[in-house]
Amino acid sequence: MSESPDQGQTGSDGRIPRLAIGVVIVGVLASLAIYGLSHVPGSGSVEIDWDTTEEIAAPPATDVGTGSFGVSRTSLSALAPNEEGVLLYRVAGVVRVASGGRQPTRVRCDVTSRSAGDTKMARSTKLRAAWPKPSDDLQLQEVPETSLVKFDNGDNNKIDLPIRDVARRYVDISAPVTVDWLSYVEDDQYWIWRMTEGTGAGTATLPWLVIFEAENRPKGLIECSATIGGERTKVEIPFLQEEWPIVDDQPNTGEADTGDVSNVE
Incomplete structure (x- = not known):
C-alpha cells in the first residue's frame, strides 16, 4: 500500500525531526534577544x-x-x-x-x-x-x-x-x-x-x-x-554648587556594550 501524504511529513516513528525543533528554538531565542535589547534605555549605556x-x-x-x-x-x-x-x-x-x-x-x-x-x-x-x-x-x-x-x-x-x-x-x-x-x-x-x-x-x-x-x-x-x-x-x-567637592557615592562597576541606539526624542 502506498504511503499517505500525512505520513510523509514526519519521521518514520511519527516524531518531528530534532533539527527542525532546534531551528525553531534558535529563532525564538534570537527574537527574544532583539526584543530585549530594543527595550533597554540607551541600549549600550x-x-x-x-x-x-x-x-x-x-x-x-x-x-x-x-x-x-x-x-x-x-x-x-x-x-x-x-x-x-x-x-x-x-x-x-x-x-x-x-x-x-x-x-x-x-x-x-x-x-x-x-x-x-x-x-x-x-x-x-x-x-x-x-x-x-x-x-x-x-x-x-x-x-x-x-x-x-x-x-x-x-x-x-x-x-x-x-x-x-x-x-x-x-x-x-x-x-x-x-x-x-x-x-x-x-x-x-x-x-x-x-x-x-x-x-x-x-x-x-x-x-x-x-x-x-x-x-x-x-x-x-x-x-x-x-x-x-x-x-x-x-x-x-x-x-x-554648594556641595564641593562632589563625592561619587555610587561607584560604577558594571560592564555593558556601547552601542549607538538612543532613546532621546
Whole structure:
C-alpha cells in the first residue's frame, strides 16, 4: 500500500525531526534577544543616578499685563568628576505662565554655564543634551525614559541619567505651543516657547533641563523672560554648587556594550 501524504511529513516513528525543533528554538531565542535589547534605555549605556541634587532658590511669580509669569522647581544636580577631571551637571526648572486669556505669549529661557575652565553643553547621541527638543507641536513630544549622555565614567562612554524626576510632560495645556532653539553656543542653552493663542484661562507649565560638562565647580545663570500681549518681564537666577567637592557615592562597576541606539526624542 502506498504511503499517505500525512505520513510523509514526519519521521518514520511519527516524531518531528530534532533539527527542525532546534531551528525553531534558535529563532525564538534570537527574537527574544532583539526584543530585549530594543527595550533597554540607551541600549549600550549604563543607567546611573546623580551624586548630588540641590535646590536653586527662585523669586516668586510676578504679574505681567493680564497674566503672570514665574520660574519654579529649579534644581542643580551633578556627578563627581571622572578620571579625566570632567564632571556633568544638570540645571532644571519649570516655567509657569498665564496669559489671562487669548493674549499672544512668548517665553525665552537661557541657561549659561560659567564654571571656571573648559565648560560646554554635554552631547547626546545626535543632539545637545537639552530637553525639550525643538517642536512645532509640543503636545506631541514625549519625555524619554532617561536622558542619554556621552560621558566616560570609567566603565562606559555613554550613560543614562534620570529625567522624569523633573519632567513628566513638556506642556499641560491644550492651546497650541511651539518651542525652538536656533544658534548653538557651547556654554549657553536657550528655548523659545510661543503660544499664539495664549494659555487660555489657566496656567501653562513648561519644564526644561540642560546638562553641561565642566572641569570645575558648577556655576552659572538662568535668565527667563516673558512677553504677554505688549507687556514684558524678566527674571535672573544665579546658581552655584554648594556641595564641593562632589563625592561619587555610587561607584560604577558594571560592564555593558556601547552601542549607538538612543532613546532621546
